[in-house]
Amino acid sequence: MCLAVPGRVLEIEDRDDTRMARVDFGGVVKDVCLEYTPDMAVGDYAVVHVGFALQRLDEQSALDTLREFERMGELEAEFGDHWGRAATEAGLPRPEGTDSTPELMPQAVTEPPTTVQTERKVS
Numbered sequence: 195m196c197l198a199v200p201g202r203v204l205e206i207e208d209r210d211d212t213r214m215a216r217v218d219f220g221g222v223v224k225d226v227c228l229e230y231t232p233d234m235a236v237g238d239y240a241v242v243h244v245g246f247a248l249q250r251l252d253e254q255s256a257l258d259t260l261r262e263f264e265r266m267g268e269l270e271a272e273f274g275d276h277w278g279r280a281a282t283e284a285g286l287p288r289p290e291g292t293d294s295t296p297e298l299m300p301q302a303v304t305e306p307p308t309t310v311q312t313e314r315k316v317s
Contacts, residue, residue, distance in 0.1 A: 197268055198243035200256035203236050220260050
């Protein structure tokens with residue numbers, strides 16, 4: 195699913211005559227276009243969809259929305275480690291370099307998933 199996710203504007207710059215920002219989505223930082231929201235400022239929260247800030251959002255609503263998305267597993271689905279999750283679900287070791295305990299929100303408390311190590315017989 196492709197969500198419109200709230201994020202906090204960390205910095206703003208003009209890039210090739212386009213207003214761009216670095217936006218923090220609870221620990222995942224991405225570049226976002228601010229052309230639809232010209233009054234956005236550093237520290238504001240924006241609702242972002244496919245790399246474009248669509249509107250400003252107050253901090254409490256943004257944090258409530260991020261917590262609800264995390265509870266539903268949507269932040270992991272949107273920003274998470276898809277290769278590692280697929281390996282875990284298949285009962286295989288996670289590929290090297292994948293994160294087994296993604297924390298997409300600083301205040302989130304996550305428990306490491308239990309992974310099952312299986313030996314595969316090669317014939």
